[in-house]
Amino acid sequence: MNGSKKIGIGILLLLSIGFHSALAQSTTVKGLVTDSKTGAPLPFVNVFLPGTQTGTATDAAGRYELKFDSPKDSIRFAFLGYKDVNVRIQRGKEQVKNVSLESTAKNLSEVVVKRRRERYRNKDNPAVELIRLVIDNKSKNRMEHYDYSSYNQYEKLEFALSNLSDKIRNGRLTRKYKFIFDNQDTTKMEGRSLLPIYLEEKLSDVYYRRDPEKKRTIVTADKKVSFENYIDNRGLSAYLNHIYQDVEIYDNNMMLFTNQFLSPIAGTAPTFYKYYIADTITTASNEKLIELEFYPRNKTDLLLQGKLYITLDGNYAVQKADLTANKEINLNWVRDFHLYLDFEKTADGRYFMNKSTLMADFGIFKGSSGIYGERTVSLKDMKINQPMPEAFYNGPRLVENVETTAKPDSFWVQHRHDTLTTAETKVYGNIDSLQRMKSFRRTMDIATLLLAGFKSFGPVEVGPVNTFYSFNDVEGFRLRVGGRTTPKFNKSIYLESYAAYGFKDEKWKYYFGGAYAFNKVSIYDWPIKAIRANYQHDTKIPGQELQFVQEDNFLLSFKRGNNDKWLYNDIYNLNFLHEFENHFSYQVGFKHWQQTPAGSLSYYKGPTLTDSVRKLTTAEFSLELRWAPHEQFYQGKNFRIPIPNKYPVFTLRAIAGVKDVFKSGYNYQNITLNIYKMVYLSSLGYSEVVLEGGYIFGKAPYPLLTIHRANQTYAYQLNSFNMMNFMEFVSDHYASLAIDHNFNGFIFNKIPLFKKLKLREVVAVKMLYGGLRSENDPNQNPESIQFSKYADGRSFSYTLSKEPYIEGSIGIANIFKIIRVDMVKRFTYLDNPLVAKWGIRTRFKFDF
Template identity: 75%
Template sequence: MNGSKNISLGLLLLLTLGFSSVFAQTTTVKGLVTDKSGSPLPFVSVFVPGTSFGISTDAAGRYELQFDSPKDSVRFSLMGYKAVTIRIQKGQEQVRNMILDNGAKQLTEFVVKRKKERYRNKDNPAVELIRLVIDNKSKNRMEHYDYANYNQYEKLEFALSNLSEKIQNSRFTRKYKFVFENQDTTKMAGRSLLPMYLEEKLADVYFRKDPEKKKTIITADKKVSFENYIDNRGLSAYLNHIYQDVDIYDNNMMLFTNQFLSPIANAGPTFYRYYIADTIVTADSSKLIVLEFYPRNKTDRLLEGKLYITLDGNYAIQKADMTANKEINLNFIRDFHLYMDFEKTPDGRYFMNKNTLMADFGLFKGSSGLYGERTVSIKNMVINKPMPDGFYAGTAVVQNEDQVQKPDSFWIANRHDSLTTAESKVYQNIDSLQNMKSFKRTLDIATFLLAGWKSAGPKFEIGPVNTFYNFNPVEGFRLRLGGRTTPKFNKSLYLEGYTAYGFKDEKWKYYFGGSYAFNHKSIYDWPVRALKASYQHDTKIPGQELQFVQEDNFLLSFKRGNNDKWLYNDIYRLFYLHEFDNHSSFQLGFKHWGQTPAGTLSYYKGLTQSDSVKKITTAELSLELRWAPHEEFYQGKNFRIPIPNKYPIFTFRAIAGVKGLFNSGYNYQNLSLNIYKMVFLGQLGYSEVVAEGGMIFGKVPYPLLTIHRANQSYAYQLQSYNLMNFLEFVSDRYAGINIDHNFNGFIFNKIPLLKKLKWREVATIKVLYGGLSKENDPRQDPSKIQFSNYADGTPITYTLGREPYVEGSVGVSNIFKLLRLDLVKRFTYLDNPLISNWGIRGRVRFDF
């Protein structure tokens, strides 16, 4: 009896499901919506009339609508275009691409709005509306909630755009025909895109308001890899720096490393003009105000576009479509669009569930270029469901390299949006390219030309080429040849070395070093945990410290003024570097340094040079502590180039010289602190600020004092004193601050003819206080090594007194989009001999 009941229930269930499938079959309609020119239309309302089923097209004009309803029509609606209703097949999946025509009424209204009338904020309903949006910003932000967590998907793509037929059909590219066939013509009107880089990431994100903490657990990561030629992590960091997270509720939005004032910033009504364009009703019967906004000054770092604002009391942004005026002072960016979409939460507020930033990069209008697109999508938002307190501890971003590599089946099931046909082929195409010998040769040549390294087999490289030849007053004509191993030699072990010969001093110089990574990763990969050892016998200029440049770079051969005071150094180094996931690190080191005067430099005691000192020998133990929260950098094979952001970098060093250790002649302690901070000032640009100070304890000869960083080259150096001579100032205690400010064209953009050049103003001030205790002043003690003099007895080296060393500069950057020229003025210590009161310095820098 029980069995017959179960059978009956089973038959009833099957019948119920069968009838349900007949009367409530799922209908799926998807496709692309464009205008007559073929440009995709974002934010088009796609809905089933008479129901609550509806969605909007994404930034690329795509949509996919699923519903269970007997209705057989779908309507497409967008302000400024004629609404279209089409018939569909019920219960089937179908593709319907739509082309919308401009609406005559909307165009007429647009012309009326643009009549030349005096714009004012007072009694302007558009401004009153935007002030309501500003007043309600706090409750429409994520920070309104005590806790929130969600699943986030990111996609970053770069593609070559509009490659000429000549390039595609040349004899050098015929072998890569399969790559050129994978082009996309739907994303950007009038442009054919060839994807070359794709990066995808899935993560679970957890937010806590008090104390504020955001923790991201990366669950899957996939990217195109250019193994052996480009550092993939560094490339990813740089591209993501260009395409940063954007929040319209911030007063300033970071786009392409530049700050743009948000249209709903507190100061928005001062810089923007607002117009109410329309009132529309969405598929769920909600009313939105369409607000257009434009910059008052077209050349300022401002946006223009449309905001879709709710009228439910929240005055929240539901959609946004933004770009910049064509006259704006930006480099290499021919066009860009930022689209944002917001979703309503159960408590009636809105959170950004999708944003897409699309940009067209290029040197010249209409030519081939580069297309970049970043999409961030959020799903499964959970509000005010806290995790245990211990969960939020630790690093902000958690990623296990071994566990985030997922198969294609995982990505197909978990991507928030499916890839286009062209995107889906890019991984396989790049892998195929890298297996072709001709492509490897091409990348090898490109690496040699751009980075200066030439492969000598899979395990060794020769270079860098810009150090093969240079000249200086001590060595005369100098030749150098060097090389290094690659990860193919040993992933954990890195070796490098060079040898050089000076034809004037007829001496050989050489260097050999090695590094071993204890975490059994490449020595290049952050976070580094490695032991490094080296020996160097070479020349050096006292007081010269370079950033990211080899000391024997050919371009540094050209210097101003007297430049014949050098050293022959014999340096043994051994240190251990340990970096942590939170971007803090410590470094323990030992350095044995023997310095011998070279050129016209001499070390002597007493009033004459008869009691000369041939060599100074020291042995040092050191500790360096560094903290760079949220640091970003591009990692090369043996260097890092930091990518500045709003967070500071702290570096503390402690050095102890030990007398008697390996013939060391001195006991001393040297403490120093350096703080770097980039300060963003919105429309006024940004400043790079460096504050530093230090103190030496113990009795030491002047070559072991702090020899302040001087610069006698013609290149402008941010952290050196550009009108100070080498060896000019020494101290055993000092404090200084450097401020380098870039106005981003804030002034030049308002001068009618000058603004077309897109130059940018820069200004710098550098102030250095220092002093020397009596126990370390050789002028007070003839038994000490005396300050250096010129051949006629004129002093070279001085100490800083009550008056600080001050220099400043004003200049113009972005000349030819690359060059910066500064007029530098020295304000103090003008009586020192053979100094320059004025100078012109140049610097090459790539900026957007």
């Protein structure tokens, strides 16, 4: 009997253990949550066990994974604006449950909710108290909190044509490209059919050291769609990544589409945002999160809205974020965007951002065809406080070698952090096939001619077309034709030439130039290491300096006031430019310059102006030092344009004129320092600030001194004085300050009509102090070349006195999204002859 009891007790014990073991079996459910109508993934859907606080939320791609030990046999999916769904599951197993949620939007018109509106306050608001705890703990939740960190990073940048009409897809000109139009994706974005046209992927190993701060990025693989025959791929990539910059929610300001948005956890955020606690959830790992909603106090300001998921473990870190902009802000081209941030817990209990996804719909009109852009950055294999050898951090910040980063498809399948969609996998081959089609190449040639102004003939391009015809007071009607080589001619050698003829002065002008790149790449491809040599025989307006624009551009032929003070120049140039990986560069050069006055400009000596000076000849040696931290360029095949960022640019130039070198007649030294800074002021917009100063040592005639940059065209120029006449002011020492501020619609967005038109307000002020020392002042030295005069005896040129030259402007920008119109007023030196006190100037600029 006792034995039977023991056996029975043993059996009951085994059954009990088995029963409890069954109850304790772990269940894993994962899958994808989508919209039932569009098939688009739904991020941040709540997935939880009914009647418990165990749950999770879908990520930016709509995927979820929930692990639990509860005996529950169903899970629930809940999302604002959608019907809740319960799904039966099998306990103790790993299973996939893909769910489609049905929108309740169609029923909203049948529901009327009335409640008393309470005044929002920060005081005694638990949501505000929570966000202040997040702000107070920002420093320890940043990745920079660690002395050392390293991780593997995957980046994917994609652009697609959105909602192309049947007329375009089935048009006579596009039928032959049917294989392109068939590759469409309807799951990425709700209500949008996407046709991928550009894809870029990059894998990198990133290493960070806090003190002294250094971040090294070693690119291990790089793959992108290539339009190399028509667009410089590196330049296109730099510009697109500038639009889709890395974002850090723990920064006070977040750069999105070249605009600065105040972070919802910035120190001043509670002044600009409203916060509400929406829910409390528990993750699969039993961590409690607060779901916090936030909205801008003023919907017209450049601010964000969305949801934050905050940890309650004492770190008060952001665990997830869903950010977008309210629909009423003044943002160009971007019809809608979402930024999703996911954070992963480290071994020490803190969180780091392991994935960010920025999705945007670009277009001119709401609901029409447009462009969809998406950038995903994923981090994994995070290592904390495992330093590399000290010498490792002394290497370049970015290591990228085209030969070592080109990897086969098998490598990408194994190493990319996420799989590509079917449409994405086809885009590389489709674009490659497209470029082999003669009709496409012919279309791109025409587009290049219209947009870039050059017609390609294999290794040579002819252009630019906007300089073929122009006119001025000295040359009259001017014709010009020119060309340049392309990398197809030779990657290391660049040649350029043009010839022009003026029908009024009946003179030929011409230019010959060449360059050689020692690093075997294009001479415009950063970092440059190249030598250049050229000779130019042509006209020039003294004091006119244009950036990125040819001086004989047809549109610049139209000028205000008197415009007949010109030079015939014969210039030989030789220089060597060396740029380094840390964005420091130096340039050494030699210039031999022979200038001959033309038009109403003439050079005379003596008190009676009888001693004519036909030519001035100088020989100059120069050194330029430039430092532009983190500078990026929009890189073309034969040009590059800097992309502004928040870092200053320093340029120091030193020029020495040497007498008796190739018949040079003067000894002098010229030093100038230029500092450029883009200053971002969050919702108040941004300012472009330029501070410049110069000093000329030695004695020199006034044409070799600083003739301040003037502008007599009707175009608004940031780097010139727009109400100053050509050659009006000359100095041998000066200091100038220019501030150009764009409010980005901060004021106009509060005025209904201006808000509807998306206009933006701009203001600018420019000041110039300067003067001439007595030895360089023609008024005190009759033996020097005297200031030229008008027919009535009044001088062309003047020296600045103790009073500065000042001009300012107010304007309206973003007219038709690209035009800026300024009313410019001149405040000082109004008694000088032929000056205009005010004027209207126009500028074209593409802004987001």
